[in-house]
Amino acid sequence: MQVRLQTQNTYRGIVDCMVKTYRHESLLGFFKGMSFPIASIAVVNSVLFGVYSNTLLVLTATSHQERRAQPPSYTHVFIAGCTGGFLQAYCLAPFDLIKVRLQNQTEPRAQPGSPPPQYRGPVHCAASIFQEEGPRGLFRGAWALTLRDTPTLGIYFATYEWLCRQSTPDGQNPSSATVLVAGGFAGITSWVTATPLDVIKSRMQMAGLKQREYQGMLDCMVSSARQEGLGVFFRGLTINSARAFPVNAVTFLSYEYLLHSWG
Numbered sequence: 336m337q338v339r340l341q342t343q344n345t346y347r348g349i350v351d352c353m354v355k356t357y358r359h360e361s362l363l364g365f366f367k368g369m370s371f372p373i374a375s376i377a378v379v380n381s382v383l384f385g386v387y388s389n390t391l392l393v394l395t396a397t398s399h400q401e402r403r404a405q406p407p408s409y410t411h412v413f414i415a416g417c418t419g420g421f422l423q424a425y426c427l428a429p430f431d432l433i434k435v436r437l438q439n440q441t442e443p444r445a446q447p448g449s450p451p452p453q454y455r456g457p458v459h460c461a462a463s464i465f466q467e468e469g470p471r472g473l474f475r476g477a478w479a480l481t482l483r484d485t486p487t488l489g490i491y492f493a494t495y496e497w498l499c500r501q502s503t504p505d506g507q508n509p510s511s512a513t514v515l516v517a518g519g520f521a522g523i524t525s526w527v528t529a530t531p532l533d534v535i536k537s538r539m540q541m542a543g544l545k546q547r548e549y550q551g552m553l554d555c556m557v558s559s560a561r562q563e564g565l566g567v568f569f570r571g572l573t574i575n576s577a578r579a580f581p582v583n584a585v586t587f588l589s590y591e592y593l594l595h596s597w598g
């Protein structure tokens with residue numbers, strides 16, 4: 336939904352977008368482009384959390400167990416988060432591009448005799464982009480994605496740490512409930528700050544298709560704001576935040592759980 340709201344101008348809001356998607360494409364319309372991101376979550380999150388915790392290890396020279404007694408500074412947490420964000424962006428870029436392209440296909444389900452959709456599925460989509468736009472085509476919008484994720488993942492981990500420390504007595508591990516709530520709010524904070532660049536990123540990824548071509552990120556920002564007003568930078572905010580809470584609550588709970596069980 337958020338991709339469609341951000342890149343198309345045919346919807347009046349979330350409800351309108353949902354109703355139209357359902358009418359046109361049935362329930363399946365809500366799951367377009369989903370199989371690939373699910374497969375990519377494992378890869379992308381292990382890069383993100385792996386780089387984050389190893390950077391923190393290098394910066395603070397304390398292991399995870401020692402860290403409860405000697406908590407790392409927020410600057411270190413932020414830098415480690417940014418490093419993780421920077422590196423995961425490159426793994427995420429092609430997966431995210433394919434998701435955005437597939438989710439923007441609004442054709443109804445194939446009926447006999449009707450022309451097939453441009454992309455038949457994630458693999459076909461990747462192959463067509465490779466053929467039509469070259470190998471670099473798979474990294475379209477990657478810079479916008481990197482700019483979106485580097486600072487906002489720093490914010491993500493710093494918010495998480497701060498919230499955990501607020502509700503945990505010194506030297507103790509946060510409870511599962513704390514981890515869930517802190518993770519959820521960290522996700523929301525991160526998405527709120529990431530949304531303006533998320534809109535630009537999605538539009539750059541769609542360029543090169545039938546949508547207009549942009550000279551670069553700045554051109555995309557300026558022309559979007561000129562044509563649609565500053566509100567354009569907040570498209571998809573509600574839906575991103577609503578999705579962010581449960582997703583990131585579970586993400587952090589799994590992370591903490593794995594760290595403890597590996598000792």
Ligand SMILES: C[N+](C)(C)CCCC[C@H](N)C(=O)O
Nearest residue numbers: 484487488525526529579582
């Ligand atoms: C940095 N940015 C806000 C884009 C993402 C932050 C959270 C990442 C998580 N995998 C999710 O999908 O919610």
